Amino acid sequence: MQEKLTTLAEAIALVDDGNVVALQNMATQAAPMALVRELIRQEKRELGLVVLVGGMAVDWLAAAGVINRLIGAAVSMEQFGLCQQYRKAVEAGRIRVEELSETLLNARLGAGARNLPFLPSRGAIGSDLIAQNPENLKMLDDPFGGFPVVACRALIPDVALIHAHRADRYGNIQYEPTVLWPDIGIMPKAAKCVIVTAEEIVDTEVMRRHPDRTILPGFMVDALVEVPFGAHPTSFFPNYGYDSRFHREWTDVSRDDEAVSAFLDRHVLTPSTQEEYLDAAGGVATLSRIEKWEKRG
């Protein structure tokens, strides 16, 4: 079996400028934030981002000038507010948006995963999404004479970025207790290259005790990095909740470019390890707080 374990720097070196990168994320939940920070640290440029529902990760990538296009259903931090840096970049035309519903995006990725030219959906019929996206959505007659469908063109990202609960060094990936979000199921299957961070690396023997928990076999994974609390400040059920305080600190500064730059400097560029990053975010006190699933930080 091939060793997949590497460092954040080497893993993210697999991403080329201009790539289409699929990012696991559901607003305030389950984003591979250590990989996102490394994209910023390596000054990647002109990336296209594919995200079901993006949150702070998208805001950071927009603020740092890493992305110039986004394919997704929503970008927001839910109760913490809109992603202001992303919003500003879209309004200024620095980021081009292909807006899809979640179902349409899953259909596009699903077609990519199955090597099909398209998958059909009825999800958008009656909406303006189809007319706005003639490149990738097309009405198609049913060959059997039934009602027409929306053909959703295959989307094959260059890279998928995923965070998981545990892995062995050969890149077998497990989720605990089970996959909750649809993007984890489809993004790695559609993408050409899969980069995973895991809360812990364990012996293969430990993985074998619960083979039903394995969501990706090693042969599907290109690079793997051990990153405890790797989804912070988003939540990672059941290990820890999202960091409310950190989200509010970000939304407090996110309209002000100078303050944003200082924030990214302190939390993204300066920390050279995951531990330094976590300490800058409040250290042990923060970790204890999010492990208790605090409702109000």
Added chain:
Amino acid sequence: MDKVLKIEQAAALVTDGSILALGGLSMNSSPMAFVRELIRQGKKNLTLVAIVNGMAVDWLVAADCVRRVISGLVSFEGMGLAPNFRHAVESGVVTLEEYSEYLLIARLRAAATNLPFIPTKAGLGTDVIGLHPETTRLETDPVTGEAYVACTPLPVDVAIVHAHAADVLGNVRVDPKLLWMDNEIVNAAAKTIVTVETIVPHSSFIAEPHRTTWPRFITDAVAEVPWGAYPTSCFPKYGHDKAFFSAYSKAARNPECFRTFWDSRLAGPDTHAAFLQANGGAATVNRIRRPTT
């Protein structure tokens, strides 16, 4: 609210002429106790949807309950062909509508998602497509020029699956997680009947919500039948009974032997427990059970 029925009551929900989809895969997790009850109730003219199956289809065919089988494969795998199914298809008593597993899955998914068709590359280059111009058709994508197979919905009247546990409300759990294509038939079916190894308190489902395989709004009836998949397996609790498969295949070579086997060891016993007793009882249970891990 209470979905629990006796297996006799649950089987009575199946009407003659229905399209029934059978859960499990091959030698695994077939709803055998339920199938035996269908036979005892003398159902007629059923159409069976069985992605991959063996013993359940063979029993129903032997009992003359079936007119049509829609399937990817019916066999006993390493233990040979399904003898009654083979004979009935060869003699024209049963019509076989053959697909690959994936074409069937695509048809069931089209039914489940209420789409007129689902495309797949499975089946390209084979003669299976040409067999069913009404349901699977070769198409060309107008944008890329790529060929694909369009698969029409396969509507199912009743899905019958066997699982590990349920509560009285009809929430169902497969341990440790679903291994077979049962989701495909359950999602495509108008009704779902589940047999389970055990009925557990509702609180057990609340305690571990991620382990719920089917929420109660999907299930129409639940019947408790310990060892209900016997003689097929119910991983991880028990394996399939090789001895039963051998004895069955051996008996099927001679009509008289088969009649005796059928009456004494298969259709005769009036309950599933009596059926197990007629096939070795405790010794059989101890032979097939798997150690707790």
